[in-house]
Amino acid sequence: MAEMCTSNDLKMIIRLVKHDLRINAGPKHILEAVHPDAYQAFQMSRDLDAVLSKAVVRTADGHSSPTKKTALKITASLMTPVLPMLAEACKSVEYAMKKCPNGMYSEIKYDGERVQVHKKGSEFKYFSRSLKPVLPHKVNMFRDYIPQAFPYGTDLILDSEVLLVDVKTGKPLPFGSLGVHKKNSFEDANVCLFVFDCIYYNGEVLLEKPVKERRRILEQNMKEVPNRIMFSEIKEIHDPKDLENMITKVLKLGLEGLVLKDLMSTYEPGKRHWLKVKKDYLYGGAMADSADLVVLGAWFGTGQKGGMMSVFLMGCYNPTNQKWCTVTKVHTGHDDKTLERLQKELVMIKISKEASKVPDWLCCTKTMIPDFVAQDPKAMPVWEITGAEFTQHEVHTASGISIRFPRVTRIRDDKTWKTATSLPELKDLFKKSKENCDVSLPSTSGVKDVHKASDTESDNSSTSSPKKKFASSETSKGLSKSVRDPAVSGKRKPEVTSKESDKSTSSSNNEGTENDAEESPAKRRKKEHVHDIIKKPLPDVFVGVKLVLPPSVIEDRSELERYFIAYGGELLDTSQKEDSTHIIHVGDVTDGNEEARHVTLRWLWDSIKLQALQETRRYAVPFSGAGNP
Template identity: 25%
Template sequence: MEYKTLVEYYEKLERTSSKIEKAKILAELLKMCNPNDLERVIYLVQGSLYPKYMQIELGVATQLMIKVINKTIGVSREKIEEEFTKTGDLGLTVEKLIPSKKQVTLFKKSLTVEEVFENLRKVATASGEGAQEKKINILTSLLLMCTPKEAKYLVRTVLGELRVGVAEGIIRDAIVEAFFEKKKEVEEVIDYAWSILSDFAAVAKIAKESGLEGLKNIKIEFGRPIQVMLGEKAESIEEVVKEFGKVAAEWKYDGMRTLIMKKGNKILLFTRRQENVTAQFPDLVELCIKGIKAEECVVEGETIAVNPKTGDPLAFQVLSRRIHRKYEIEKMVEKIPIRIHLFDILYLNGEMLISKPLIERRKILENVIEKIEGKFELAKQIISDDVKEIEEFYQESLNAKQEGLMLKVLTSPYKFGRHVGGWYKIKPTMESLDLVIVGATWGEGSRANWLTSYELAVRDPDTGNFLRCGMMSTGLKEEEYEMMTEILKPLIIYEKGKEVKVRPKIVIEVKYQEIQKSPNYEAGYALRFPSFVRIRDDKGPEEADTIERLIELYKSQGKVG
């Protein structure tokens, strides 16, 4: 497939805001693809090159891309930056500037999707001495072959700013429409396949080549993390017990959701966000080898940090210092020891267990796990329909500095994703929002070298776009401003005066006084007096709170209108 064909479809997708229309446009494109281009196109419309769990990104900063544009079209860096300041979009900038370069039109050979995709993968995997020069050369050669329109989307792809509004739900609907007669069963099977494979490119290829039966027969694979099941918030213990009777009440630990894959003596550890943290937790790997009796299995638990002297649990923020650690790991093992509490088993020696009821999965888990006191244990659980007993159990959890309870329906299968029923969270009532940082402002005076105000956004689940809903500058300590600056600086897309725009990667928990209607933000609402609570290392931007959640909270204030 020629790249210009893909670009034509990018334009169609960008022009419509209709989720249904986007799915139809994408389905039309997918039908045109051969099996190899099908996978490439699915990745590219998501602005990616690999499944998310592989954690391979292009790693090209805005300034490096400006250098490439300067080298390719001969326009000065000052002119490029001046135009970029006006547009706020380096893709649009290069589209405007390229026509002045007459030699671009002399190239007769059209770019193909394969050439773009494979060369961008070379950029993403370039490392070591001379890596930056290699990236510049590859990107320059690609850009030289682009028409202005192709250049626009190539640059956007490289910077992770594609802006065509294709979220995961749209890709799912497009696969259904492209390869099946539209049926509810097909959507459920594709949801299942994606939850196991965590890769819509792989799902689309199986759908095209093997149909519905091929998708139904997918099993968990060692090394490929799954989408985990998430709980819904419940108003009260009484409400859940009234609806379901006896439930399994489990402590909800303040830790890192941990997916453990075991095959022989090989162990892999993944977070809820599908980050591979095996290297960061050699102590947990050792515990898994000792404590899991099965030859091959997938189990889930919650890893918490503990005080090295007393063994008492510590807050998740302490544990988070180990999650992204790349060096001095053994030192961190001693400084921040861990304990894991296991609560589910999804796969055992070739058999998928997700359709089995919770109570049966728990029994299987109990037979597979060899308890290691204070290190490797099952999640604390009682089975009861006595509200008072469960409330006392809830208070025990809070007294132990944990988050609350999960109430689980005894007959529930393991269903991937959120809002699927079966698991219900009971936590203290303070409302907060998990929001994405999309911009920031440099501070004044002694804080001039820190980013001290943060532009916050909710997620639009239909398009995957982020809608601004406020600015936050309170709730952080001095060292936290410094930490936030270190995290955000590599994500800066462009600067204008003291204001910067950043890639939407970082999720933070924010409390606020109230939500107000506001014409000043895309969300249509603004947070009044937002205040920082913590960074949500366990959540990616695709898990941030949605515009629907913001509206729901606004209405709950009694200010509907």
């Protein structure tokens, strides 16, 4: 047969085997052409034969025609995987309350592997998040425990998470510990199934029932088998303050985050109608962890980036033994042009992952030996690496400290290896990261009142508000054109356009302002009013700071304004920018005042998070405007 095929025929045969026809049309487009409900039915059941048999009718003469006028009624079926329901990123408590108007279940987001369990009599099947069979060594033991947990459950489909737990403390163990070899290193650990949903039970499909009802059915029919089959930990929440406390608690425990589910939501396969809360999602990424690390090595990329250095080994200097430690490997954050430029700028030596060629200055485990190493680490660039959180990973040599989901957020042309994050500084950042988990926000009702007070008292507060001395804010010179701020990475609109970043940066006045002896009555009344609303003392972070926040800053604007005003700052409109101390410069605002500081949104969020006015040098925005060089 192959001899009769053309080259194109053979290509299509190979693509059929690989399940990738490369016709730029996925199942959604093709199935909807057959029947309007066909793709939704396919998502529900993943049974293509069942979908097509109901979507297409065979006529007497052997032809087939679609039944587009008849709605397809296809639901979940045993032993056929259901596309799992997913969650979108939740960036604030306020957003969560808006998306869950009926109240919510706040559920621990376990750092394990998603598993869909199917039981039909004594037969079991386990499917991963991508609907592939789960490796047997991770789930085979559940055959003995699921019948104990569900004594009356003949047929069922469970949505769950599988991970290792310490049997002495009951604490979940890190992601990735389920591997065959890694699992053996945990002597007092069991593989445990944390069940958080039931979508089929004894012949009844539960997809259309609200999550509160599904949870009730689950709790009525399941008995926990300690450290083997457990309920996911949840809490019913209706008040924003309770959600804030829950997030803070989870982050302090070092857990990944929370999943939030509206109490009346149904199970919608493939839809992102749940919410997930993680440290790096909150408040424009202000709670994400970052460090200024040095490029120590690189690996070849794959696919379109094959043959070039596109994955980089980042590390820090250990002054104790005068060697360099590895912290993380990063492959996101650079655009194609920057990557092309780095191929010439980075002075590397090719060692092809050979352990014998690793230089003496580099402390590196076998799994982290790169294709290239730096010729001289002290001459290599410094990059700001931002991630979901600082974590500990045995493959890295910086006291095991690493960064989860790392990305390059800024090329630090203003720093050298001497001013980059050292190992002692990294340890301090790691410690502070685990301690600083407060996510409390002023209430929405309080914000409205604060704005009213600000409007009516603006004249008094603008003339007699106290000043607060702050550190030098000289704009760093030579900022890279590929500067990326953590607060605007990913899908967020960049604050600085490429045209603006090509222009020269501004220098600003180093002089601070002095504290006045007394607060104005208007400022004091405004702060007391905020205290009454949120029932907690507020720090004077922004006292004496005036801010222009341009109209183009839309995302998280209300939260920024709430914090800024509640913490003693004064918002000005663009017509008052000549009097401002700090300006968020986004391109549609120009400034003729030499003393104005042009900073990124990250400066605001970091000042809020750390409850202290941040030195503005590292947050400078390249810009050009009237009166500026």
